[in-house]
Amino acid sequence: MSVSGSNPRALPWALVTPALAWTLLFFVLPFIAMGFSSLTAHEGGGFTLANYSQFFADPSYWRAMVNSLEITAIVTVISILLAYPFAWILAEMVPERWQRLALMLAVLPFWTSYVVRSYSWLLVLAQNGVINRALTGIGLIAEPLQLANTRFATVTGFVHFFVMLLTLTIFANLKQLSPSYRKAAADLGAGPARTFLHVVLPLTLPGIMVGAFLTFVLCIGDYITPQILGGNNELVMPQLVMMQIGRRGDFPLASALSIILMAVVTIAYLACARWLKIERA
């Protein structure tokens, strides 16, 4: 097909139109609706800022945001610390012909249902679960530990999922790294540790940040894992949003809380933006 003679700008617009239409229909319009809903009173329907003021005035509401941020930060840091060595081993130490299989095994947890995986963790961490039985069996502890229905359980469930995600993004970044960088560093007298700290790590930072940002967004907006594994001993923002809908159907307050959560994600994006560029030098 030739586009000569036609407007050269038409083809790119034609190609991008379906994606724009999709975003407009399924993101922009619902977002505007949610924004208006958040400024509406639940009873009576008039304009109000009360849905936002409730969040800042009620300590149990903003405590949910603090909980969300704390859990997300812990999960992101632990996931990076576990995923980086894993990705490094995959990229550097596993023979090329086994890498595809190793990657497939690494992402196996993605193949199971998220809900089933969370309930499986609940059974593993339960009072009568595998871990407590093993620890009591070998005499390390006398009484079972409370592992399930805690923040520890929520973090464990999240980390299990996000380590895989981060491994993929960091592995991709490591594979793109030309061996010449390390050779050049070695020629200039840098040892392996110095080369890693001053050459490899900075060059793989985009992969880490992309994975970390995805982890942040998915973790802070997740309802299932804290609901199943956390035992409701503390609430996070998505649980607070869901609570408003269940019986009372308070969509305006749920919308306001969702927009506050989106604002936090936007701030996180802006903080990471310099590392999230698609183009490469």
Place this chain on the structure above:
Amino acid sequence: MTARNPLSTLKSRLAAACAAAALLLAAGGAEAADLNALIWCDHSDPTLLEPFEKANDVKVNVKEFEGTGAGLAIVDQSQPGDWDVMVIDSIDVPRGVEKGLFEPLPEDKLPFADLFPEVKMDKSTVVDGKRYGITEKFGYNTIGFNKTKVDPADMQSLASLTSEKYKGKVAIYDYYLPVIGMAALAIGKKTADLTEADLPALKAELLKMKANAKLVGEVTASQTALATGEVDVLVGGGEWVTAGLAEENPALDFSIPKEGAVLWSQSLAMFKDSKNKDMALKFIQYIMSPEGQARLATSSCYWGMPANTKAALTDEQKKILRFDEQPGFLARAQAYPAPNADLDKKMQDMWTEMLQAQ
């Protein structure tokens, strides 16, 4: 005519646009002759629906929801006539009537005389002299427990829930109204008389319960915790938790303590705009029949007491549900708290505070 708030107008138009798109995707193969039912999970059991479908040559399309707010939101986003029948908390029937959603039910065509008198719930199901809902199933939010792990005598008092003896062995069912009702019973208040002035005392009681609890879980989580031995006692549990598991775990039981228990009940209502009212009435009649009641009571999602005293339950099923003890239980049970919108919001905020308490 009153002028509408421009915000509300824009919001409703956007909501309508989104709802129209969602319905196009969700309504799928629904046909006019089908019966469309907004239901709780116990109505989606094929053993309940199939006999009705075969007998009437009709397909029952079901949509599950949890919580009246979520159910009414689905109706708000639908076109009039999309839905034929709805399952709803009996205390929330007036919310549907207020929105002009429900059709009065013909009392002479339904087995009201066969219902347990205490569960007719006329205060909620009859509005301005017309009956809009019929109670189909009920039970108790009370104490569920593993009788091999606790002293069953302790389970005859709500004070045990906050005693040191059971610290860390308790789960709380995550639904604020019934558990607040239980807290009210524990402090000697009648659930029907709760006002804003009672909230501080209720909060103190809830915090004591939380301090003793290992977790606060929704239906599946709390049921799993009791069944796997993670906890020995479930605050807010009852036959709806223990009866369905009786075969595989006969140690699970429930009590109606001396302070009483909270009576829950669910009703069936018919939509005013239903295009299939004859079939909707047939469906309600089937659910309220002795056979339909037995199947609903023992649904795979959760068991509960049938509202109809003539339900065709087997002797074993009656034993598990403690059918013959119902008159005594009902005499000691108190109504589900039915706060107005303002008190409801305050109760939910108090519940949030309890959940966040460390």
